[in-house]
Amino acid sequence: MIRIGVPSKGRLMEKTFDWFGQRGLKMTRTGNEREYAGAVEGADNVSLVLLSAGEIPRELAAGRIDLGVTGTDLVRDKLANWETKVSEVAPLGFGHADLVIAIPACWIDVETLDDLDAAASAFRRAHGHRLRIATKYHRLVRDFLASHGVADYQLTDSQGATEGTVKNQTAEAIADITSSGETLRANHLKILSDGLILQSQATLYRATLSQGPEIDALIKRIGF
Ligand SMILES: Nc1ncnc2c1ncn2[C@@H]1O[C@H](COP(=O)(O)OP(=O)(O)OP(=O)(O)O)[C@@H](O)[C@H]1O
Ligand SMILES: O=P(O)(O)OC[C@H]1O[C@H](OP(=O)(O)OP(=O)(O)O)[C@H](O)[C@@H]1O
Missing domain, CATH: 3.40.190.10 (Periplasmic binding protein-like II)
Known part of the structure; x- marks a missing residue:
């Protein structure tokens, strides 16, 4: 069978x-x-x-x-x-859906992964802990960030409603799938210009x- x-x-x-x-x-x-x-x-x-x-x-x-x-x-x-x-x-x-890294739209100085890396170091100095990225895609996000030299962060597990974690203050950034982009927009998040991890279907x-x-x-x- x-x-x-x-x-x-x-x-x-x-x-x-x-x-x-x-x-x-x-x-x-x-x-x-x-x-x-x-x-x-x-x-x-x-x-x-x-x-x-x-x-x-x-x-x-x-x-x-x-x-x-x-x-x-x-x-x-x-x-x-x-x-x-x-x-x-x-x-x-x-x-079809894109797995992306998104950050608060109000972080006007952060547009790229390099900017995120710098912001993450500054965040750690200011807060005493690493910048948190909420996601359910642990392996893909870790591999992507490592291959782009971003290291000063920690992953927070989020199995759903991931875009809400920033507002709820359980993370500073997210990595999740998007298709229309509406959920990101509604939660005041923007995609990093080089933050596309994978195009899925x-x-x-x-x-x-x-x-x-x-x-x-x-x-x-x-x-x-
Ligand atoms: N808004 C969306 N638009 C297009 N594809 C999507 C969307 N949301 C999820 N997907 C795709 O659908 C697949 C299943 O996603 P997900 O695991 O969230 O499904 P689910 O129905 O919540 O499954 P589960 O039964 O495990 O809860 C994934 O490959 C994902 O990329
Ligand atoms: O870009 P959009 O068209 O707004 O779609 C993206 C949303 O769709 C998926 O959520 P889903 O409804 O599968 O629920 P989930 O939060 O349980 O993953 C995904 O996790 C995003 O939240």
């Missing part, structure tokens, strides 16, 4: 169902609207596993699902050496642990 992991709710689930539907695999949720159960028509031996988008990278890495749809941001953040654990079958053309991945002619044939059948 080939197991395909798909986000269990919202726009990502609906668009993923549409995407597979256009390629001859009809996916549906079964049971009542709160039950996380699904079915696939149009191919034998394929089962649908509805999962949180954030858990799909781990399930792929463990080989508990053979194929999975989730954002490139989540795969790259949750899996160390992600290229060894999964391979990209196809970008799906939806779920929903992507179909194959688990490295899942090899074999059955999966090759299914991937070929959907056109890849």
